[in-house]
Amino acid sequence: MRSVMITGASRGIGLEFVRSHAADGYRVYATCHSLANADRLKALQDGAKSNIDIIEMDVTNGEQVKAVAARLKGKPLDLLINNAGWVEPVFYGSGAYEGKDDPDLRNYDFDGWLDMLKINLLGPARVCGAFVDNLAAGERPVAVNMGSTLSSIGPTWQAGRYAYRTSKAALNMLTRSAGEWFQKRGIIMVSISPGWTRTEMGGPKAKNSPEESVKGVRNVIAGLTMADTGKFFNFDGQSMPW
Numbered sequence: 378m379r380s381v382m383i384t385g386a387s388r389g390i391g392l393e394f395v396r397s398h399a400a401d402g403y404r405v406y407a408t409c410h411s412l413a414n415a416d417r418l419k420a421l422q423d424g425a426k427s428n429i430d431i432i433e434m435d436v437t438n439g440e441q442v443k444a445v446a447a448r449l450k451g452k453p454l455d456l457l458i459n460n461a462g463w464v465e466p467v468f469y470g471s472g473a474y475e476g477k478d479d480p481d482l483r484n485y486d487f488d489g490w491l492d493m494l495k496i497n498l499l500g501p502a503r504v505c506g507a508f509v510d511n512l513a514a515g516e517r518p519v520a521v522n523m524g525s526t527l528s529s530i531g532p533t534w535q536a537g538r539y540a541y542r543t544s545k546a547a548l549n550m551l552t553r554s555a556g557e558w559f560q561k562r563g564i565i566m567v568s569i570s571p572g573w574t575r576t577e578m579g580g581p582k583a584k585n586s587p588e589e590s591v592k593g594v595r596n597v598i599a600g601l602t603m604a605d606t607g608k609f610f611n612f613d614g615q616s617m618p619w
């Protein structure tokens with residue numbers, strides 16, 4: 378049975394990753410920020426034919442991540458999806474792409490910016506390190522960092538959304554640099570943007586449903602080879618500019 382770990386699985390794209398992989402018979406380690414917010418995951422677990430383990434794992438909590446890694450020691454992992462992410466609603470309103478955004482750096486919430494780096498950048502880095510041995514023992518193992526079109530440096534010439542943009546751009550650099558470390562261990566590592574998706578983060582006007590985004594991301598994952606390690610893809614399979 379193939380296995381997958383998904384972070385930030387309580388809602389949105391993460392929840393759909395869980396549903397979709399469970400439907401395909403994966404053993405799913407569905408990790409979530411807090412068990413108190415895991416009602417939708419529990420409902421999926423009740424109806425699923427395959428095994429869904431719901432595990433509390435705040436990606437900013439080093440001790441908790443280590444404890445989960447100790448619990449799963451020796452268990453092979455074929456796929457890790459670093460999906461947990463955050464957009465500060467004070468910055469963005471209801472959706473990352475449509476809410477109000479004040480580009481004046483004098484008004485920025487720098488503590489909020491730091492919190493975002495802890496979740497969107499240090500979280501995936503910590504999780505990659507904690508589960509690298511599980512992945513190395515997996516079958517055609519893949520680690521995915523969830524990128525964003527907002528993290529693409531080349532096409533960006535627009536003030537604002539600094540915290541989210543910089544956190545995800547730095548995550549791309551993690552994919553690039555830790556990618557080599559992963560590749561030496563036989564693990565493919567990529568960044569993939571799910572596209573603008575109708576979740577609490579993306580807001581109701583987003584183009585794609587979570588089902589469409591996850592289907593696209595999974596198609597990209599299915600076609601990856603080791604030579605793709607360190608690359609950045611869109612959910613439709615197109616290469617994304619750094």
Ligand SMILES: NC(=O)c1ccc[n+]([C@@H]2O[C@H](COP(=O)([O-])OP(=O)(O)OC[C@H]3O[C@@H](n4cnc5c(N)ncnc54)[C@H](OP(=O)(O)O)[C@@H]3O)[C@@H](O)[C@H]2O)c1
Pocket residue numbers: 384385386387388389390391409410411414434435436437459460461462463496500523524525526570571572573574575576577578579580583
């Ligand atoms: N939606 C889009 O249009 C879009 C576009 C590009 C990229 N993305 C990326 O895709 C990923 C999923 O986005 P989404 O739209 O599904 O977002 P979402 O609906 O806001 O869900 C985010 C998930 O991350 C979890 N999370 C937040 N902080 C966490 C922490 N410290 N530890 C563990 N989990 C944490 C949340 O759990 P709680 O609710 O319990 O806090 C929630 O389950 C994110 O990385 C996002 O940046 C989304």
